[in-house]
Amino acid sequence: MTTVIDNSSRSKLWRAAIKLPIYSVALIxxxxxxxxxxxxxxNFNSTNFLIFLFASICIQVWVNVSNDVFDAETGVDVNKLHSLINLTGKETSNFWLWFGNSFLIIGVLTTSLLAFWQKDVTLLILVLLACLLGYSYQGPPFRFGYKGIGEIICFITYGPLSVSAAYYNQNPTWSLTALAASVIVGLVTCLILFCSHFHQVEDDLAGGKYSPVVRLGTAKSAQVLSWWGYGIYFLIAVFVLLKIFPPLSxxxxxxxxxxxxxxxxxxxxxxxxxxxxxxxxxAVSMYLSLGLLLGIGFLLPSV
Structure with missing residues (x-):
């Protein structure tokens, strides 16, 4: 039986496919x-910030689009109506793959420009490592997300690598505070990915995707989610007590x-x-509010 989708519903599906809220993981x-x-x-280098923001958004476009393509290949998104492939047909897979790859190239070239200005390849290396890990999550032959370690990849990519790259973009050195902050950002980012598994356990199992929620079951995973979340706030308090973070954090x-x-x-x-x-x-609302407020807590003492 074919599902009939009217224009209003299709418009909603396209908005869901674009995944605007998920681009917060490029911003925070x-x-x-x-x-x-x-x-x-x-000091604040606004030019570097804006250029790196553009590069980060481009790379996130690639992540979102390529994940839809790779999930379509395994069939795990068969019931995901707002998948780009389900909206446009499987024959468009190659188009979407090249579309995503073009944004990846733009993002990497833009980062290369910043590295050239700094006369230092460290920033570019951090971004390339993040891209490689991002690909390994869903991309063949790795598909590590299907083996239940997607959250680990997400933590490293959006935590230590991305936050360190952002810090290095402004101040080309290393910082204990930035590293500690990257742990918080990485852990909260993982919550978004973790929550995305609860409603698709049957589809994940059918597609051979053994996410943590599939392995643990939804009841135990819900308990893990709560302890994980409370642990993040506990860790922030510890970093404040150790004077790694300012009190306003x-x-x-x-x-x-x-x-x-x-x-x-x-x-x-x-x-x-x-x-x-x-x-x-x-989870995105939690992520955005926590990340924005954490940043404000760093800024206010220096105003």
Whole structure:
């Protein structure tokens, strides 16, 4: 039986396919790494920031598009109506792959320009490592996300690599505070990915994708999510007590509003795909608010 989709529904599906909220994962690492650099140097290079923001968005376009293509190849997205491939047909796979790759090339070339200005390839190496890990998550022959280690890849890519790159873009050296901040950003980013598994356990199993939620079951995964989330705030407090973070970093605790909403929602509906499917968007709200407030906490003492 063929599902008929009207123009209004198709428009909603395209908005979902574009994944605008997910582009926050390109913004927050850049924001946090930059604010740490400003706090430590009292300088801000707006040109470098804007150019690197453009590069980061381009690379995120590649990540989003290529993931849809690679998931379509395994059939794990067969019931995902807002997949680019399901919206346009399997015959468009090559087009979307090249479309995504063109944005990857633009992002890497833009980063190369920054590295050229710095006369230092470190920034480019960090970005290339992040891209390689990003590809390994879904791309053949690796498909590490299907083996249940996608969250580890996500943590390294959007945490230590991305935040360190953002810091290095402003201040070409290394920083303990930036590294600590990257751990927080990486852990919160992983929550978004973790939450995206709850509503597609059956499809993941059918496609051979053994995500952590598939391996643990939804009930235990919901408990892990809560402890994981509370652990992030505990770690922020530890970094403040150790004077790695300034006291105003505790502003990030205001994001507990979204965190508690997320934990309650997932614990209540973990085994109801239609109800729990929006959990990743609550996780994005937590991620955005925590990341923005953490950055403000770094900035305010230096104002």
């Amino acid at each position: 690492p850049l924001w946090v790494g930059t604010t740490v650099a400003i706090a430590e140097t009292r 505790l502003l990030s605790f205001l994001s507990l509003f979204y965190a508690l909403k997320l934990f309650t929602h997932v614990n209540n509906y973990h085994d109801q795909p239609n109800q729990v499917s929006n959990s990743k968007f609550i």
